[in-house]
Structure formats: C-alpha cells, structure tokens
Amino acid sequence: MSELILVLDEGTTSTRAMLFGPDGTFHGSAQQELTQHYPRSGWVEHDAAEIWERTLACAREAVEKAGGADRIAAIGITNQRETVVAWDKASGEPLARAIVWQDRRTADACERMRAGGHEREVQRRTGLLLDPYFSGTKMRWMLDHEPAVRSAAEAGRLAFGTIESWLVYKLTGGEHLSDASNASRTLLMELGRPGFDEGLCDLFDVPHGTLPEVVDNAGELGKASAEWFGRAIPVTGMAGDQQSATIGQACLEPGQTKATYGTGAFILTNKGREIPRSEHRLLGTVLYQLGGERTYAIEGSVFVAGSLVQWLRDSLGILEVASQTEELARSIEDSGGVVIVPALTGLGAPHWRAEARGVVTGLSFASGKAELARAALEAMAHQTHDLAEAFAADGARWETLRIDGGMSANDWMAQDLANMLDLTVERPGFVETTALGAAMLAAAGVGLHPDLASAASAMRGELSRFEPDMDDDVRTARLEAWREALAAA
Template identity: 75%
Template sequence: MSDRFLLVLDEGTTSTRAMLFDAHGKPHGSAHQALTQHYPQPGHVEHDATEIWHRTLACAREMVGEAGGADRIAAIGITNQRETVVAWCKQTGEPLARALVWQDRRTADHCLTLREAGHEERVQHNTGLLLDPYFSGTKMRWLVENEPAVAAAAQAGTLALGTIESWLVWKLTGGAHLSDASNASRTLLLPLAGAQFDPALCDLFGVPTAALGEVVDTHGNFGSTLPELFGAPIPICGLVGDQQSATIGQGCLSPGETKATYGTGAFILANHGEALPRSAHRLLGTVLMQDRGKRTYALEGSVFVAGSLVQWLRDSLGLLGTAAETETLARSIPDSGGVVIVPGLSGLGAPHWLPEARGVIAGLSFSTGRAEIARAALEAMAHQTYDLAAAFAADGAEWTSLRIDGGMSANDWMAQDIADLLDIPVERPNFVETTALGAAKLAAVGCGTYPDLATASAAMRGGLGHFTPMMDGATRQRRLANWERALAAV
C-alpha cells in the first residue's frame, strides 16, 4: 500500500475526527467536528449517538475525498472514547436512548451497593477493574432499567449494547456486532483471562448477554464498509480504545514502558506483557491489545479531569480566552501563590476512587488572580500524575521515564512541571496525536502492510522532545505538602 492511505476515525469525548496517514505514519489530512455535550442534571453526561455517527461519517467522507477516493484507502482504523455506552435496535440500526458517556456518574449508588454486598474483590480479580460508575456495565444496566425503549428491545431480543467502536462498526458495515478486546475489557463484563463476555458477570450487573457483540482482536479484518458510504467498500482492520491506542502509538510495546495521555482526562498505561495485571493499590488491569487471541495487558491509572478543567475555566468561569493561554499565564508568575486545585469535578479516579468527591480550589487570597488559578490548574496535572506514580511504584512498576501525549502535552510549561515534580525524564513525540497514530499502526498490521506491530512502529516512528527535571527537592516537597492538604479537604 506504499501509495495508499490509512484512514483513522478518532472518536473523542468532545469531538470526532478523521485522519489520513501514509505507510510511514506521516499525517496527510484531518477533518474535525465538535460533539454536543448534554448535561441533563449534575453527574449526568450524555451524547447523541446519531450525531456521533453523522459527524464521523462526514469527516470520513471528507478524508476519502482528499485521498482521491475509496480505492486509495488501504484500511480503516477506529479508536474511541472508552466506557461510553450506546443502546440501539438491531432491526432499525437506530439508537434507543442517548449514549451515557464515560464521565457519567449516575450509577454511583448502585456501585456502592455492589461494594457493600462484597462483590468488588471478585469483580477486580476477574476483570482487573473496580466497582465505579466510570465503567460500562452499570451504565448498560441503567439503560435497560430506566429507558422504556431499551427495556422493550431487551424483552423482544432486538437490543444491541456496545461501546463506541461497536456502534461505528455496526453502522459502517450494516450490522456487524463486534467489540474489540481493549474496549471490551472496560465494561466489567469481560474476564481478563476470558475470550468472551462472561454470562455470570452479565447476570451480576443485570446486562442481557444477547445484547452484546462478539469480542475480537484489536487488529485483523473485521469486515468492510457498505459500498454506498464511500463509493466502494473499505476494510476495517483496526479497533482499539483510545488510551490503548496512544500506548501503541507511543511505541510502548515492551513490559514496563509507560505513557501518559493528557486530554479530557489523563490516563497512564504501563505495558504489562502477557502476565495478568494485579494491583494492590487500586490501579486497573486492562487489555492493551489482542492478536489472534493472544493478549498483551497493561496496568492503568485513570484521572477523570485534565483538559476538561481548563475547558471549565475557559467556558464556565470565563477566566481564559483560549486553553493555550494557560502557558503564558503560568510563566508570568514565579509560583501559584499557594493556590491548589483538586479537580474533582467528576469525582476522583485512581488511586483514590472517590466518585462522590467534588472539586476544591484552596489557598485563595486577595492577591489571587487569573495567572495563579491558571498555573494551579496546570500544576494539578503533575500532582495527579505524582499520586499515580506512587501507586505504580507500590505495585512494583516504578517509572524511570514517562512518555506523554494528548492535546495538553503540547504545553511546554506543563511538560516541564511534570518532569520536575516526578523527578524523572519526560519524553514527548513531535507528533502528539499518538492516539490516531496507534490506530493507524493497528490498521496497517491488520491489512497486511506490516507483519507485526514492532515492524510497524519502527517504520512509523517520529522524533521526540525531552524534558529533564530541574526543580530542587525543597520546592518539590512544599508543592506536594500543599497538594496533600488540599486533597484531604476533598
């Protein structure tokens, strides 16, 4: 396919994109559309699955046109916001309710009930996950129990449930119901050592097994698009959750190699090889990738609020004109003036797992201005990452360096602050959209352009920027002490 392209559909939380890559990983075009965020009440976050489909299709068609037609596309790779749940009708192919987004917290009480009933240890041992509304299983149950159209479809046997890649594959192919192992491992319904969704776990969470798709590899041939969508069929050859995709895009293919993605949330994954990941410090075990049934696992820490904190400061409080302004403001002052932000706007994720937590801005005084709050928002990224680094180290997976990516990582001040607070080197690729690159690599292997991911990564490698720790120990300890005090208030 030396003269053909890879088309990546990158389904994010706030937008959908389509990107063209060549066989060397060089981007050749991008189309982008925003997604509407629905907040019907506090703690509820929803998307319109029909909007997701229409806007994804529009972006894909734009890129197919830019490539010169469907015959110029070797394969499609799909990467997506994980844990978000869509319910649709198998007969009509139309959604039956709004999608529940991974940030949605409406099932917190049900998770607490399951924990109090003693189910968390069993669930964590089987799935690598904790009982938290973040994951898909309790969202699926909520839809079945609270949306009449979903309940009726479940009763009639016409209900389909899936994460975003499942929804897009169904629409693109006209009815293939699949879930790749990386996304399926985020549902609470797939045992880490099991090939398919487990009926016993489905019973525990109240999810009809018949509504779920077949669990498949992250790369291979998953069928082709309907001819009428792009003028000719295009094979779908890569499916992967966004954080696993970024890990692959960063080339973390050996055990111990670790990446952190700073987007809407922040997600740290360390390659764990073929050994089942077990955490005693409330980290997550997850499937990184699957090739012909053989799995590579990862240990993961998930932070719910990262870039969305800056977005909140900009859009809800009006303190910023643009997200990029935070770097200028942070550099304009010597420190945050004692201001510390604990960004618990959607609860706290790993390693704390406090879904009921709310955000805190501590240390305010009459001298506090926009610059102090903006700098504290960026410092919160390093603080949350430090907590995760400590948990990984306690689980025997200490970091010696960290590879970062995602939209926020373009902020040089923040990248340096992370290196300073963690006291380890930080690497950032010159091309920071590694989530899309990971899906391109998987699609390239799935369609046979490369024999394996190691070869694909070597051929599609880009340059790196480096950030070396410069902070003195006393300053680091003061920062961490202030963070701990603010965290205790949460």
C-alpha cells in the same frame, strides 16, 4: 494505489477523521464537535445518531482530501472508552442517548454492590473496580430506566456496545463487534478468558445476548459498505483511545509507560502477558489482542485534565484560548499558594471517590487568572505524582514517561511533570498518538507492515525530552500543599 490509512478518532468532545501514510506521515484531517448533554448534575450524555452522522461526514471529507476511496487501504478506529450505546438490531437506530464515560449516575448502584461484598471478586476477574466509570452498570441503568431499551431487550432486538462497536455496526451494515481492549472496560469480560462472561453478565444483570462478539485489535475485522465511500474499505484496526495511544507511543515492551493528557489523564504501563493484579486501586486492562493472544497493561485514570482548562475558559471566562495557560504560568514565579483539586466529576485513581468534588485552596486578593491557570497546570503533575506512587507500590515503577494528548503540547506543563516526578519525560513530535496507534494497528492488520512492532518502528516520529530541574524542598512543599487540598476534597 491504496496506501493511506483512514483513522476515525471518536473523542468525548469531537469526532475526527485522520489520514496517515505507512511511514506515519500525517496527511490531513476533518473534525466536528459533538454536543454535550448534561440533563442532571453528574450526568453526561451524547446523541449516538449525531456521533454517527458527524463521523461519517468527517470520514467522507477526509476521503475526498485523500483523492478518493481508491487511495484508502484500510480504516482504523479509536474511541472514548466505556461510553454505552443501546440500539435496535432491526432498525439500526439508537434507543436512548449514549451514557458517557464521565457519567456518575450509577454511583449508588456501585456502592450497593461494594456493600454486598462483590468488589474484590470483580477486580480479580476483570481488573476493574466497582465505579460508575465502567460500562456494565450503565447498561443496567438503561434497562431499568429507558422503556425503549427494555422493550427491545424483551423482543430480542437490543444491541449494546461501546462507541467502536456502534461505528462498526453502522459502517458495515450490521456487524456487532467489540475489540478486546474496549471489551475489557465493561466489567463484563474476564481478563484471562475470551468473550464476555455469562457469570459477570448475570452479576450485573445484563443479557449476554445483547453484547457484541469480542475480536482482535488488528486483522480483517469487517468491511465498510461501499455506499459510504464509493468502495468497500476494510476495517483492520480498533482500540480504545488509551490503549491506542500506548501503541502510538510504541510502548510494546513490558515496563514502558505513557500518559495521555486529553479530557482526562490516563497512564498505562505495559505488563506483557502478565495479568495485572493491583493492590493499590489501579486497574488491569487488555492493552491489545493479536491472534487471540493478549498483552496487558496496568492503568491509572484521572477524570479531569484538559476539561479543567476548558472549565476555566468556558465557565469562568479567565482564558480566551486553552493555550494561554502556558503564557500565564510563565508570567509568575509560583501559584501564590493556590492549589486546585480538579474533582469536578469525582476523583479517579488511586482514590476512587465518586462523591468528591473540586476544591480551590489558598485564594487571596493577590490571586488572579495567572495563579489559577498555573494551579490548573500544576494539578496535572500532582495527580500524576499520586499515580506514580501507586504504580511503584504495585511493582511498576516508571523509568521514563512518554506523554501525548492535546495538553502535552504545553512545554511548561511537560517540564513541570519532569520536575515533580523527578524523571525524564518524552514527547513525540506528533502528539496525536491516539490516532497514530489506530493507524499502526490498521496498517499491520491490512498488511502494509508485517506486524505491529514493525508498524510502530516505521511510523513513530522524533522525540523531545524534558529533564527534571527542581530543588527537592520545592517539590516537597508543593506535594504537602496538594495533599492538604486533597483532604478537603
């Protein structure tokens, strides 16, 4: 009986294939790391061919674990957003390395557009700011600097897409699609209108014909060819990773908010059918589109979260494994005055300073690895507090915060968030809600549940709650030290 959902969870550092039942039960996974390429300071690239090959290998391993393709009802896809792939429509092969969402190479181009007075209009139409984070300027850079991309464009063979678009193209043997949540991250789609906008394409000088068709987040989106798994399997759910995590946390009503702490940290508040208009440098985005109708979210994006802990482990060598941070944080009363501003790839919302760089303040001979580890975890609450103030100023005050992602498994960090935000923090028993959200979409799309709300109700698990327990003067002192350090960045 076909009852399992196969989710392809395409992250920044790894690719996974995960299996879910219609009740949300996790049935296993397969995972492979992705190679990170850093050709210059501020540049981050992936090999799109490697992404496809390793994703397919993980998917085949998961299907085997499931007992064969006959047990798979549908495929859901969730992905690192804003990363751009350029490929040849004729050969189906990538034409250059993918430019990753973290990449900052187009900072000067964004600054020129801001100086030209374009940002206010771009934000009004797309909900986004002029920042290298988003896909449009990456596409233009490829056309200007990659001869193979330019040649393919001139010959009418160029296809641009974000990662879900690339995977669907390879799975289906040629379908060129993007779901509305991912399309809303490109700077090339107006929030209130269907499809990519020709005027925005002209502004960013990206040929409209190179872009995919924009489709719903659930439904009959395509079919994976039988050559990959021995049977054609429908693709019935797709969403960018942060929208997918919001769905996985069942934030389907206006005002409900989730925060994902993975490589970066991303907070979304459901805004219903209201197109978000931020006055405090937050982002408006499509949360999901069903039956052509859009639900929106307001979003704050922090570029460095779990990657800060990875840096402490891999570059500084003060950790053997990331989970050590909790033990180290608990081993001392406070950080000893050490504050970390993790602007290793610039500052995201609400500051949006691409040129900012990381800062560590308050060091003394008494500072050791425990102080640095605790300061790294405290930086998550400090950055989140900045966003909480911006959300409140935009009329989207949080009542509770639902957290997920790999870092959220750290109880000390979850409690510190509750303390610094002075509100209840909820964490699901299964913290990989990005994949779970894609499973919910796919389950609704294939008919295992009648609609998305039913899928979310049936598939969401139990919660842990963390209540605030910090004196106001301690919170105030922490925030004052953070703001001083932030000014130095």
